[in-house]
Amino acid sequence: MRSLLAALALLALAGACRAADTWALERWTPPFDYRGTPSEIAYQPLEKARKRWRICASYPHLKDSYWLSVNYGMVRHARKLGIALEIVEAGGYPNLDKQKAQIAGCAKSADxxxxxxxxxxxxxxxxxxxxKRMPVIAAVNDIDSAGVVAKSGVSWISMGEAIGHYFAALHPKGSAKVRVAWFPGPKGAGWVGFVEEGFQRGIAGSSAEIVSVKWGDTGFEDQLLLLEDLLEQHPDVDYIIGSAVTADAAVSLLRAKNLTGRIGVLADYFTHGTYRAIKRGKVIAAPTDLPVVQGELAIDQAVRALEGTLAVSHAGPAIRIIDGNNINATDINDSLAPASFKPTFKVE
Structure with missing residues (x-):
């Protein structure tokens, strides 16, 4: 068990994601298929766009710091390349019609x-x-590939599997049973089915008994309500595992109920909140998929598609586990936006 945990921890220490002029990424072959084979590449981003292209970017929401970090990466690279960027956000995963309307409006003046x-x-x-009139790039959340020329993202199957394997190292099959509540996220979102598949695969080697599964939007209040329901139904639960927002809400609720330390918390992705909670020992671990880099890469792919130089149509950073053993030695600049960064909706 210790050797596996050590190996997982070392992933977070294995070099910086970027050198001075390259990004260390995984390229997917065949593209647009996360069941394919990733290979390591040294990706050289553009230094400047050939003209002041206009890019529209649509997010599911900006309710948590994960998408804020994606926002930071996009804004930083757009400014570097000298392009214009307009950002819209749908306000949450239930808002499909709103996202459609936002995209239709934003795309009218975009390249x-x-x-x-x-x-x-x-x-x-x-x-x-x-x-039919512009390149379409998928960022972070996987989508149907029809009409898409490039994807910037990681396998959310692998994200779920990473935290599942980490848990299995803590509680391997054959050890004492532990009661786990699992919070996959909102049904129908492009990442949730995949993280669910990976998590179930990873946790299969553990002694976990899944006593509750709670689906819901990744807003803090939504997750808090689900957690309160959980503790009423299963007050003897041993672990809560779910989104970074689930982890944030769990830390607050467990503190209010004097349950901190009795119920373990793990997240299946990494944000500012999970970073602080891991440092304080309130959250055990989370995988990072370097959302800052994913945002930068999506901008780079969009400009390359416009300029006819798109050679890497599907890539993303390698996933790394962050826990209390390695967090102080891990460079988080490619995972988290600076504390001073605020949501930015236009780059002129």
Whole structure:
């Protein structure tokens, strides 16, 4: 068990994601298929765009710091390249119609579209139509590939599997049973089915008994209500595992109920909140998929698609586990936006 935990921890220490002029990424072959084979590449981002392109980027929301970090990466790279960027956000995963309307409006004056979708296939007809006059790039959340020329993202199967394997190292099969509540996220979102698949695969080697599964939007209040229901139904639960927002809400609720330390908390992605909670020992671990870099890469792919130089159509950073053993030795600049950064909706 210790050797596996050590190996997982070392992933977070294995070099910086970026050198001075390259990004260390994983490229997917065949593209657009996370069940394919990733290979390590040294990706050289653009230094300047050939003209002041206009990019529209649509997010599911900006309710947590994960998408704020994606926002930071996009804004930083757009400014570096000298392009214009307009950002819209749908306000949450239930808001498919709102995202459609936002994209339709924003795309009217854009040369390319980047979309972090609220639904795996709910946007497909619109994106296919828009792709006839502009490149469409999928960022972070996986979507149906129809009409899409590039994807910046990681395998959310691997994200779920990473935290599942980490848990299995803590409680391997054959050890004492532990009661686990699992919070996958909102049904229908492009990442949730995949993280669910990976988590179940990873945790299969553990002694976990899943006593409750709670689906819901990744807003703090939504997750807090689900957690309160959980503790009423299963006050003897041993672990809560779910989104970074689930972890944030769990830390607050467990503190209020004097349950901190009795119930363990793990997250299946990494944000400012999980960073602070891991440092304080309130959250055990979380995988990071370097959302800052994913945002930068999506911008780079969009500009390359416009300029006819797109050679890497599907790539993303390697996933790393962050826990209390390595957090103080881990460079988090590619995972988290600076504390001073505020949501930015336009780069002129």
């Amino acid at each position: 390319a579209l980047i979309v972090g979708a609220v639904s795996y296939d709910g946007l497909t007809p619109l994106l296919v139509t828009l792709s």
